[in-house]
Amino acid sequence: MKRKLILLLALVMVLSLALTACEGSKNPTGNPTPNPTESKKPDASQTPGAPRTDLNLRLFAEPTTLDPQYSTSVYDMAVIYQIFDNLFEIGPGGYDDLQYSLCTGYEMNETATEFVFHIREGVHFSNGDLLTADDVAFSIQRMVESPVTSNRVNFITNVEKVDDYTVKCTLSIPCTRLPQLLSTATMTIVNKKLVEQYGTNSPEMLVGTGAYKLESWTPGQGIVLTAFEEGWRGSPAIKTLNYMIIPDQTASRVRFQNGELDIYYAVSAEDFELFYNKEGLTTYGYSLSTVTVMAMNTSRPNLNNLKIRQAIAHAINSSDVALAVSGGLWKTAISLIPESAQGFTTDVVTYDYNPEKAKQLLAEAGYNGEPIKLLYTSGIAVTESWATTIEAFLRASGINVTMEGQESATVIQRVTDGDFDLCMFEYGTSLAHPVSSFYALFHSTGYYNVFRYNNPEIDQKIIAAYGSADMEAQRKMLEDINIEISKECLYVPCYSGSGAYFAPSNLNRNANTEPAFGWIKLCYATWEN
Amino acid sequence: MLRFVAKRILMIIPTMLVVTLVVFLLINITPSNPGRIILGGDATEEQVAQLNHELGYDLPLLQRYGKWLWDALHGDFGQSYYTRRDVFEEIGARLPYTLKLTLLSLGFALLIGLPLGVLCATKQYSIADHSLSTLSMFLAAMPAFWLGLLLMLQFALAWTWFPAGGVTGGWKSWVLPTATLCVGYAASYLRYTRSAMLDNTRQDYVRTAMSKGCSGASVTWKHAFRNSLMTLVTLTGMSLSNLMGGAIVIESVFSIPGLGLMGVTAIRRKDVPQVMASLVVLGVFFMVMMIIVDIVYAYIDPRIRAKYQAGQYRNARIKKEAAE
Numbered sequence: 001m002k003r004k005l006i007l008l009l010a011l012v013m014v015l016s017l018a019l020t021a022c023e024g025s026k027n028p029t030g031n032p033t034p035n036p037t038e039s040k041k042p043d044a045s046q047t048p049g050a051p052r053t054d055l056n057l058r059l060f061a062e063p064t065t066l067d068p069q070y071s072t073s074v075y076d077m078a079v080i081y082q083i084f085d086n087l088f089e090i091g092p093g094g095y096d097d098l099q100y101s102l103c104t105g106y107e108m109n110e111t112a113t114e115f116v117f118h119i120r121e122g123v124h125f126s127n128g129d130l131l132t133a134d135d136v137a138f139s140i141q142r143m144v145e146s147p148v149t150s151n152r153v154n155f156i157t158n159v160e161k162v163d164d165y166t167v168k169c170t171l172s173i174p175c176t177r178l179p180q181l182l183s184t185a186t187m188t189i190v191n192k193k194l195v196e197q198y199g200t201n202s203p204e205m206l207v208g209t210g211a212y213k214l215e216s217w218t219p220g221q222g223i224v225l226t227a228f229e230e231g232w233r234g235s236p237a238i239k240t241l242n243y244m245i246i247p248d249q250t251a252s253r254v255r256f257q258n259g260e261l262d263i264y265y266a267v268s269a270e271d272f273e274l275f276y277n278k279e280g281l282t283t284y285g286y287s288l289s290t291v292t293v294m295a296m297n298t299s300r301p302n303l304n305n306l307k308i309r310q311a312i313a314h315a316i317n318s319s320d321v322a323l324a325v326s327g328g329l330w331k332t333a334i335s336l337i338p339e340s341a342q343g344f345t346t347d348v349v350t351y352d353y354n355p356e357k358a359k360q361l362l363a364e365a366g367y368n369g370e371p372i373k374l375l376y377t378s379g380i381a382v383t384e385s386w387a388t389t390i391e392a393f394l395r396a397s398g399i400n401v402t403m404e405g406q407e408s409a410t411v412i413q414r415v416t417d418g419d420f421d422l423c424m425f426e427y428g429t430s431l432a433h434p435v436s437s438f439y440a441l442f443h444s445t446g447y448y449n450v451f452r453y454n455n456p457e458i459d460q461k462i463i464a465a466y467g468s469a470d471m472e473a474q475r476k477m478l479e480d481i482n483i484e485i486s487k488e489c490l491y492v493p494c495y496s497g498s499g500a501y502f503a504p505s506n507l508n509r510n511a512n513t514e515p516a517f518g519w520i521k522l523c524y525a526t527w528e529n
Numbered sequence: 530m531l532r533f534v535a536k537r538i539l540m541i542i543p544t545m546l547v548v549t550l551v552v553f554l555l556i557n558i559t560p561s562n563p564g565r566i567i568l569g570g571d572a573t574e575e576q577v578a579q580l581n582h583e584l585g586y587d588l589p590l591l592q593r594y595g596k597w598l599w600d601a602l603h604g605d606f607g608q609s610y611y612t613r614r615d616v617f618e619e620i621g622a623r624l625p626y627t628l629k630l631t632l633l634s635l636g637f638a639l640l641i642g643l644p645l646g647v648l649c650a651t652k653q654y655s656i657a658d659h660s661l662s663t664l665s666m667f668l669a670a671m672p673a674f675w676l677g678l679l680l681m682l683q684f685a686l687a688w689t690w691f692p693a694g695g696v697t698g699g700w701k702s703w704v705l706p707t708a709t710l711c712v713g714y715a716a717s718y719l720r721y722t723r724s725a726m727l728d729n730t731r732q733d734y735v736r737t738a739m740s741k742g743c744s745g746a747s748v749t750w751k752h753a754f755r756n757s758l759m760t761l762v763t764l765t766g767m768s769l770s771n772l773m774g775g776a777i778v779i780e781s782v783f784s785i786p787g788l789g790l791m792g793v794t795a796i797r798r799k800d801v802p803q804v805m806a807s808l809v810v811l812g813v814f815f816m817v818m819m820i821i822v823d824i825v826y827a828y829i830d831p832r833i834r835a836k837y838q839a840g841q842y843r844n845a846r847i848k849k850e851a852a853e
Contacts (some may be wrong), residue, residue, distance in 0.1 A: 250631060260695075
């Protein structure tokens with residue numbers, strides 16, 4: 001009797017535990033409907049019925065710095081973009097449709113080696129200081145000198161103040177896209193006086209002309225920005241930006257569902273299905289310039305053979321890789337240069353999934369089953385999934401691949417040193433200045449030339465493109481280079497960075513552009529009742 | 530006793546030296562480049578080399594350790610490679626949260642586990658004993674990550690009783706993380722207490738006490754439980770240290786800005802100054818905990834106290850004899 005009672009008790013406990021794992025079904029998809037209009041943390045200052053004046057956002061990780069010219073992390077830049085302004089802003093048409101911001105007009109000489117920028121008058125920093133050409137000239141010079149940003153603008157050889165509201169830049173090579181370059185988050189204008197007085201990366205220098213000012217930064221918790229009411233754009237409708245550091249994706253999903261978070265980024269197909277077309281939510285799609293490929297080190301034995309590289313490319317089904325990693329959320333890529341960048345072309349040579357052809361090429365190349373190592377970052381679900389999928393494809397075609405999973409800092413170092421055969425390589429082409437990305441990736445001295453590719457002809461073509469003052473001609477040159485590179489089969493394209501995010505329908509971005517939410521000026525956003 | 534404690538405190542120094550050296554060597558086994566990590570991919574090799582030189586990263590390994598040690602002994606543990614803030618400033622900002630989570634979890638684990646363990650032992654083979662023992666097995670086996678998400682889905686999302694994360698919601702912010710963390714430890718305490726109590730209640734002295742007319746409660750709490758405390762004190766000391774360094778999963782799930790998450794992130798990024806500083810803090814904390822455990826032993830167990838005192842008496846006698 002006692003034994004039966006014990007068994008019954010145990011069964012009841014197991015069932016009760018199992019049942020608590022089920023959520024109540026409140027709609028056909030079996031998930032609670034989020035109620036984003038009822039914020040868990042309403043702005044205390046608002047009257048009932050009035051639109052909200054705060055916005056709760058997520059940061060995936062702690063920002064490292066908010067000093068624009070020393071920022072290397074996208075988490076920094078999302079916040080920097082609200083505090084500081086550029087000379088130009090990205091328009092609705094992207095980088096080819098710039099809008100004036102702190103600059104009201106500019107002139108460029110015929111050879112695109114001299115630019116004169118006219119600075120907007122009457123703009124103040126959030127501490128009250130007036131913006132002048134001194135600040136702009138100082139900031140541009142700082143961009144040239146900072147080791148973080150200098151490589152992108154080191155062709156600016158001279159910056160001079162012409163008058164209180166005019167700055168002239170002289171370049172060593174033509175660059176028609178200098179305005180585009182100056183519209184990125186690390187190329188914002190800082191307060192010269194504060195930087196000189198308090199130094200780089202000091203809290204006191206985090207004062208910009210943007211619509212928001214830094215209210216507080218609590219390490220590990222988040223950053224709060226409050227509206228700069230006297231900003232040159234006027235008083236923003238949203239007065240408080242509350243950036244919360246939420247490392248865990250599930251936790252952020254729950255907080256979005258219960259209204260503690262206002263924007264949710266989908267990172268998997270499951271996320272997308274959960275919120276797509278949900279009542280009360282709007283779905284926003286975005287594409288990034290990041291493409292993930294499997295890079296091949298052409299300086300290594302076997303991989304210096306084009307046929308073996310082609311065999312590897314034929315052995316991998318990129319669509320399946322994208323599906324395995326993202327559940328279908330990310331698009332299959334056909335080249336390292338994304339669709340949104342100059343230089344992208346569908347005329348590149350592609351290698352269709354063909355294991356039989358892969359085996360044939362391996363035989364022709366005389367591959368004898370020597371191990372080829374696949375380097376990837378361990379401990380991250382996406383990279384682990386990518387690596388196991390790639391391994392499976394390669395083994396199925398008779399390629400003896402060995403896995404090398406290491407922590408991210410080590411992977412970065414080994415890739416830099418060329419100590420790998422195959423590796424996962426993720427690169428974001430500069431949409432502002434694509435020719436610099438081509439240089440970095442494919443020039444024999446390019447820092448991101450992880451393929452160890454050395455072709456003097458391609459080097460010359462890249463230099464010629466760099467020096468072109470004609471935007472259309474430059475575009476054509478880059479496309480030709482892209483096609484030539486594809487023939488060399490230096491990498492296997494996997495997927496391109498794209499995704500979706502969700503926000504309450506009564507949140508209007510009023511955005512002047514289409515990238516991810518974190519990349520728009522939030523001063524244009526408004527809540528409806 | 531004082532001498533014993535002083536000796537133990539002094540032992541912290543050589544122990545930490547060995548530990549820091551071993552960890553420093555381990556973390557530097559795989560290659561890294563802090564200059565590149567700090568400056569990003571667009572910096573030139575010369576700029577990276579210059580920063581590495583400023584950081585002392587181009588020195589030989591042991592020399593780098595020596596430099597770190599020298600600076601550490603002067604109170605300078607350096608700046609985080611990533612945040613470029615003083616590492617102790619980073620730790621100081623996070624330590625209170627980890628301490629709070631740890632102490633709350635441990636406190637509730639003790640409050641729940643000890644009495645229930647005593648109950649199970651005194652009512653052995655009863656329905657309460659069987660059900661609590663079975664429940665504790667399940668709770669101890671449950672992964673903290675899964676339990677945390679479960680609690681979050683139910684109490685934060687479905688019922689909206691508590692916030693889903695963060696630490697800005699007042700006392701409510703701490704309920705779910707504490708519950709998640711304390712459940713496993715409460716189950717362990719229940720089982721250890723039960724086991725220790727069962728052991729002690731079968732001893733002759735307990736039978737003697739009962740035959741002398743002591744009440745059941747007096748025998749349970751004054752005699753058996755007190756003798757069971759030795760195991761529990763050790764367990765508590767170890768648990769506290771484990772909780773300090775191992776709350777990373779809970780901190781990640783509930784977005785608590787604690788030491789655990791910071792430490793693991795620092796290891797992944799090979800942020801050597803941050804890793805070493807965290808190690809020193811946790812290592813010293815662990816050793817201090819062990820010293821406290823030893824002191825509590827002496828307080829609880831007169832036999833241990835007597836040994837220390839016997840040692841002192843012996844030494845005093847030897848000196849007296851030598852003087853004579």
